[in-house]
Amino acid sequence: MSRPIRKAVFPVAGLGTRFLPATKVMPKEMLVVVDKPLIQWAVEEAAAAGCTDFIFVTSRGKSMQVDHFDHHEELVQVLTQRGKKAELEAVEAILPPDGRVISTRQPRALGLGHAVWCAKRIVGDEPFAVILPDDMVLADTPCLKQMVEAYNRTGGSVVGVMDVPREHTRRYGILDVAADDRREGSLVPIKGLVEKPAPENAPSTLSIIGRYILQPEIFDHLEKGERGAGGEIQLTDAMARMIGQGPFHGYRFRGTRYDCGDKAGYIAANLAFALERPDLAPAVRAHVKRLAG
Numbered sequence: 001m002s003r004p005i006r007k008a009v010f011p012v013a014g015l016g017t018r019f020l021p022a023t024k025v026m027p028k029e030m031l032v033v034v035d036k037p038l039i040q041w042a043v044e045e046a047a048a049a050g051c052t053d054f055i056f057v058t059s060r061g062k063s064m065q066v067d068h069f070d071h072h073e074e075l076v077q078v079l080t081q082r083g084k085k086a087e088l089e090a091v092e093a094i095l096p097p098d099g100r101v102i103s104t105r106q107p108r109a110l111g112l113g114h115a116v117w118c119a120k121r122i123v124g125d126e127p128f129a130v131i132l133p134d135d136m137v138l139a140d141t142p143c144l145k146q147m148v149e150a151y152n153r154t155g156g157s158v159v160g161v162m163d164v165p166r167e168h169t170r171r172y173g174i175l176d177v178a179a180d181d182r183r184e185g186s187l188v189p190i191k192g193l194v195e196k197p198a199p200e201n202a203p204s205t206l207s208i209i210g211r212y213i214l215q216p217e218i219f220d221h222l223e224k225g226e227r228g229a230g231g232e233i234q235l236t237d238a239m240a241r242m243i244g245q246g247p248f249h250g251y252r253f254r255g256t257r258y259d260c261g262d263k264a265g266y267i268a269a270n271l272a273f274a275l276e277r278p279d280l281a282p283a284v285r286a287h288v289k290r291l292a293g
């Protein structure tokens, strides 16, 4: 029986340099897709997967994304007085129960692996999920929920994966795999992992997106603080060292992934998620038609 995934870690300390000037003051994770910031989409996905504890790894000037999950008494009073029930529901429904939002800091920008390591004392000795909020997945069953279901069958570690064009391997952690039936919803046993390889060196085009289920032993490897690609402490490198120590699979999720850290990807995500909303789809479809026509 796989141990349950109760805790989700959100590494949200980054500077968001790919999205300047929008992210000069505002954290990247507060960028809005349709009507919710990226961090809310991520927390909702974790909750849908059964997570009950939400751990934010933030940095200087990035408290806004934690405040977003705070009770806002003044706003509640005003909305109540004005009888704005739907709005009240929208701001209250997102709040995890008291004590379930936990914030820690990544004081120095040493990489994703270091950010996850900063959550070590809060995660403790249990498997956990990591969500990178700028990766959004539009899917019938939320991506992390699909992964938890797969994990319940295999145990060990599971990363969300998809094929990317070979010329893009430099942007991702890439899998070395033995067998791969290429079907969505399938699990791919991992032989090796390499962070951001050049296209000619990439062992495949199967790449990690920002969804992870990890065993706590990952912290032993992160602890060493070894630098990898870009001089950063890479999560991918620590995961690579865990291969062979227990089951380790890539999960080909069902759905479409949008890179919201990229301006074009972000705009596409807004359109795709808006077209899923019955209240917005007709108007958005009309705009798209007019612009594309």
Ligand code: G1P
Pocket (backbone or CB within 6 Å): 112, 132, 135, 171, 172, 173, 174, 195, 196, 207, 208, 209, 210, 234, 235, 236
């Ligand atoms: C990070 C990881 C990389 C992964 C990617 C997914 O890279 O290091 O392995 O493929 O997220 O979005 P970053 O986008 O932070 O450079």
